[in-house]
Amino acid sequence: MDCIFCKIAQKQAPAQIAYEDDEFIAFHDIRPKAPLHLLLVPKKHIPSLQESQEGDAELLGKLLLRAQKVAQEKQVKGYKLAMNVGKEGGQEIDHIHLHLLAQ
Numbered sequence: 001m002d003c004i005f006c007k008i009a010q011k012q013a014p015a016q017i018a019y020e021d022d023e024f025i026a027f028h029d030i031r032p033k034a035p036l037h038l039l040l041v042p043k044k045h046i047p048s049l050q051e052s053q054e055g056d057a058e059l060l061g062k063l064l065l066r067a068q069k070v071a072q073e074k075q076v077k078g079y080k081l082a083m084n085v086g087k088e089g090g091q092e093i094d095h096i097h098l099h100l101l102a103q
Helices: 004-009 054-073
Strands: 017-020 024-028 036-042 080-082 098-102
Touching: 004 024, 004 036, 017 036, 017 054, 024 054, 036 054, 054 098
Parallel strands: none
Antiparallel strands: 017 024, 024 036, 036 098, 080 098
């Protein structure tokens, strides 16, 4: 598999990691759109929300809770979460991920 996010999760590609646990990794976006712009990525490879399955529901819920946890750890008061779905929706990397943006 030639997925850059999988390589980052497996420490085979560099990234400025902000958070990691057994299921998720969060790292700084290389083209930030805000002073704090993190990508929260499940370590399980799912190409996009469009391709997720019913069995991924718990993982997807945990993704939102990890975003909350990371925001708390970064001590941001408010933030935006965004997910692009598919090339037509602006998704550039074929691995589901959530953008966390804050001032």
